[in-house]
Amino acid sequence: EAQVTQNPRYLITVTGKKLTVTCSQNMNHEYMSWYRQDPGLGLRQIYYSMNVEVTDKGDVPEGYKVSRKEKRNFPLILESPSPNQTSLYFCASSSLDSLGEQYFGPGTRLTVT
């Protein structure tokens, strides 16, 4: 089954404690992206990657890091989480010839206290 998986699905953590949210896709997609979704603000792109070892900032990259060492994986790293990073996070992927037709993971709900 074609899918994007994320882990963990739910996470409660404290300010400053480094965390990683994993994302993996099994569709051999070149393009992967991270979004956060907040009430009243909609979906905003954090980082994206057009292929292995190629990453770029989206609209709200501050406080986040990513890496793309393998085509299937695109982890999101919060080095020092803060309460304003409490949000619902989605990973998504697509092929390069249909970039807007994105497959989304199930989401990770993060709470930073």
Added chain:
Amino acid sequence: QKEVEQNSGPLSVPEGAIASLNCTYSDRGSQSFFWYRQYSGKSPELIMFIYSNGDKEDGRFTAQLNKASQYVSLLIRDSQPSDSATYLCAVWGGGKLIFGQGTELSVKP
């Protein structure tokens, strides 16, 4: 001006009616347009895409694009309670997918 604008709703329609969801975008050079559906607590799911002016039909769904007016719409015919969700309009532009805030649709039995 927001890049992609939608009425937030909620839009309420009776079962069996036509639901009409609208979206405007600011970048006149945009070429690709998408509608995603998001059920409460779930992830967005692509339901329609349209690249050319005019209408595109898929089952009960019709996407309409008017590039001159910078307007995209989604019609849902014979609306069902299972169509109750938030519908996100998205436009590909500047190397990224830009989402509107979404329109909440409620279909009443």
